[in-house]
Amino acid sequence: MRETSIRHSVRMHLAHEPHHDGSPLYLSDDAPALDTVVTVRCRVWAGDPIEAVWVRTTYDAEPVFHPCRIEQTDGPGDEHTVWWTGELPVHNPVTHYRFLLASPDGTQRWLTAAGVAEHDLPDAMDFRVVTHAPAPAWSREAVVYQIFPDRFARSAAADERPTPAWAVPAAWDDEVVFEGSDPRTPLQFFGGDLDGVVEHLDHLAEVGATVLYTTPVFPGESNHRYNASTFDGVDPLLGGDDAYARLAGAVHARGWRLLGDLTTNHTGDTHEWFRTAREGGPTRTWYHLREDGGYETWMGHHTLPKLNLSDPGLRAAMVEGPDSVVARWLHPPFEVDGWRIDVANMTGRLGALDVNHDTARAVRATATAERADAWVIGEHNHDASGDIDGDGWHGTMNYSGFSWPVWSWLRDAASPARAFGRPLPVAVRPGGPVVRSLREWSARFGFRATAQSWNILGSHDSARIRTLTGSAILHRVAAGLQFTLPGVPMLFAGDEIGLEGVLGEDSRRPMPWGRPERWDRTTLAVYADLARVRREHPALVWGGLRWLVADDDAIAFVREHPEGSVLVLARRAAGGAVTLPAGALDGDSATGLLGTEGAPPDLGPGAEFVLPAGGPGVQLWAIGGGGRLGA
Numbered sequence: 001m002r003e004t005s006i007r008h009s010v011r012m013h014l015a016h017e018p019h020h021d022g023s024p025l026y027l028s029d030d031a032p033a034l035d036t037v038v039t040v041r042c043r044v045w046a047g048d049p050i051e052a053v054w055v056r057t058t059y060d061a062e063p064v065f066h067p068c069r070i071e072q073t074d075g076p077g078d079e080h081t082v083w084w085t086g087e088l089p090v091h092n093p094v095t096h097y098r099f100l101l102a103s104p105d106g107t108q109r110w111l112t113a114a115g116v117a118e119h120d121l122p123d124a125m126d127f128r129v130v131t132h133a134p135a136p137a138w139s140r141e142a143v144v145y146q147i148f149p150d151r152f153a154r155s156a157a158a159d160e161r162p163t164p165a166w167a168v169p170a171a172w173d174d175e176v177v178f179e180g181s182d183p184r185t186p187l188q189f190f191g192g193d194l195d196g197v198v199e200h201l202d203h204l205a206e207v208g209a210t211v212l213y214t215t216p217v218f219p220g221e222s223n224h225r226y227n228a229s230t231f232d233g234v235d236p237l238l239g240g241d242d243a244y245a246r247l248a249g250a251v252h253a254r255g256w257r258l259l260g261d262l263t264t265n266h267t268g269d270t271h272e273w274f275r276t277a278r279e280g281g282p283t284r285t286w287y288h289l290r291e292d293g294g295y296e297t298w299m300g301h302h303t304l305p306k307l308n309l310s311d312p313g314l315r316a317a318m319v320e321g322p323d324s325v326v327a328r329w330l331h332p333p334f335e336v337d338g339w340r341i342d343v344a345n346m347t348g349r350l351g352a353l354d355v356n357h358d359t360a361r362a363v364r365a366t367a368t369a370e371r372a373d374a375w376v377i378g379e380h381n382h383d384a385s386g387d388i389d390g391d392g393w394h395g396t397m398n399y400s401g402f403s404w405p406v407w408s409w410l411r412d413a414a415s416p417a418r419a420f421g422r423p424l425p426v427a428v429r430p431g432g433p434v435v436r437s438l439r440e441w442s443a444r445f446g447f448r449a450t451a452q453s454w455n456i457l458g459s460h461d462s463a464r465i466r467t468l469t470g471s472a473i474l475h476r477v478a479a480g481l482q483f484t485l486p487g488v489p490m491l492f493a494g495d496e497i498g499l500e501g502v503l504g505e506d507s508r509r510p511m512p513w514g515r516p517e518r519w520d521r522t523t524l525a526v527y528a529d530l531a532r533v534r535r536e537h538p539a540l541v542w543g544g545l546r547w548l549v550a551d552d553d554a555i556a557f558v559r560e561h562p563e564g565s566v567l568v569l570a571r572r573a574a575g576g577a578v579t580l581p582a583g584a585l586d587g588d589s590a591t592g593l594l595g596t597e598g599a600p601p602d603l604g605p606g607a608e609f610v611l612p613a614g615g616p617g618v619q620l621w622a623i624g625g626g627g628r629l630g631a
């Protein structure tokens with residue numbers, strides 16, 4: 001596709017759209033100090049007749065325009081790239097901005113984080129630069145591996161522990177009871193423990209994991225342990241404090257990190273705090289007790305009484321200061337490296353009461369006071385955009401902005417898998433709407449918060465990606481997107497070998513260590529390769545994101561970085577060759593990284609790049625040579 005002129009009423013190739021994002025090629029500092037100035041750059045195709053560019057920001061909510069200038073041009077002839085540069089004052093802790101593009105024919109367009117628009121649109125889609133400290137570098141570079149302790153592995157010591165009175169015992173190969181109306185669902189007890197996890201850390205290394213995240217380890221009368229009876233110790237059924245210390249030591253000895261799971265929204269109804277509250281003791285204001293003897297709960301579950309985070313005593317015990325629950329577990333001998341906060345979206349919110357942001361700030365401030373590089377992720381299963389651009393949660397479990405769009409592109413229409421909380425499965429959609437969804441969610445979160453959030457294909461609360469796609473190949477396409485789009489890949493133990501599950505409870509099937517014939521080792525190898533490529537190419541961690549193709553069955557994008565870029569092509573079905581226009585990529589060679597047997601030849605100056613026919617599958621190329629962006 002070659003274009004030498006353009007009418008703005010006709011949609012241009014995605015590769016030719018004006019572009020900016022929050023990566024190093026386009027923003028000089030993604031965590032500047034307040035009242036400083038950052039440089040912003042806008043990439044424009046020479047065939048797009050733009051004669052003037054302004055960066056528009058808001059100064060204490062008042063719009064202000066700053067002119068941009070042409071900094072450099074890259075490439076030959078009509079296919080070269082023009083770089084416009086401007087200065088952006090960072091006057092507010094979260095500074096919004098967008099670009100105004102003017103053409104000789106009088107056309108005016110806005111370039112926002114969601115793309116280009118020819119109409120005025122709300123500031124919600126603006127780019128943003130945030131002065132609050134970013135997530136620690138190790139977290140951006142991480143591959144997170146989630147373990148549900150009851151179902152991952154049993155050590156020999158587990159056989160010596162009696163089954164608790166509340167539990168329904170199960171053998172490791174038994175089927176999981178997952179119907180919501182079955183009272184056995186939260187009580188079925190397989191008896192996995194923490195020493196069992198230690199014994200299988202080599203498997204995590206094979207997958208490429210660098211962070212181990214376990215669901216709660218506190219005692220609770222359920223297999224999920226989100227109904228904690230105390231925060232002062234590890235469940236003896238898991239091996240107790242000593243076993244957790246052994247796990248932490250083994251994880252840290254490998255240079256990895258350990259994340260805990262903390263429910264700040266509620267406790268269990270057997271928790272010592274709640275029992276004291278019901279007796280009229282000093283913790284009675286720590287919960288929302290009613291005059292009729294009832295109490296507020298999480299979503300009507302009587303075993304999960306809701307905490308009152310407006311109460312100073314509870315805040316001191318739970319989230320504030322060195323003696324709080326948040327802080328204590330970051331100390332030796334466990335030295336947890338941060339927290340995933342359960343139902344963070346509901347924490348501190350009840351009707352007219354909303355101290356959610358205060359709670360998020362307290363958790364992060366307490367954690368980083370104990371460990372400067374602590375990482376705090378908030379669970380949020382819908383729109384987290386109002387909760388993650390400040391100094392609270394570093395990011396979120398990105399269901400809305402990653403999981404559901406990817407699911408809708410790759411779902412087998414006959415699959416029984418569904419997104420939790422919906423009365424219907426996600427709709428099956430073509431690539432265009434899926435890319436639009438990904439772009440708009442990234443715009444709402446902001447580039448940095450998106451990159452600090454978790455790309456998840458499933459978790460202990462959702463269906464498995466293998467069941468959703470109904471296909472090993474499409475599962476691997478999903479994994480390719482998980483590791484290459486901005487965000488931190490988080491996989492639920494068993495994803496890498498093709499475990500299935502139609503919903504969250506069913507997805508908590510025990511790891512089949514004794515059934516190696518059930519393992520999909522091809523998929524395991526793909527996960528390992530994706531982790532290796534991500535580790536070796538900074539563009540996949542720190543780079544920008546520029547969309548190139550959004551066809552029904554194929555999407556392509558490039559992750560750009562000063563040290564080199566990576567081109568990604570994902571197909572959900574077989575298709576013909578796709579031609580990228582000359583000038584779409586800033587480089588003159590392409591080196592295959594994954595799935596690229598018979599990769600395209602080196603690019604010449606001004607040459608088109610032909611993505612080969614094939615599919616379904618995912619392919620990655622390193623783009624090298626040529627005029628490196630920003631050089």
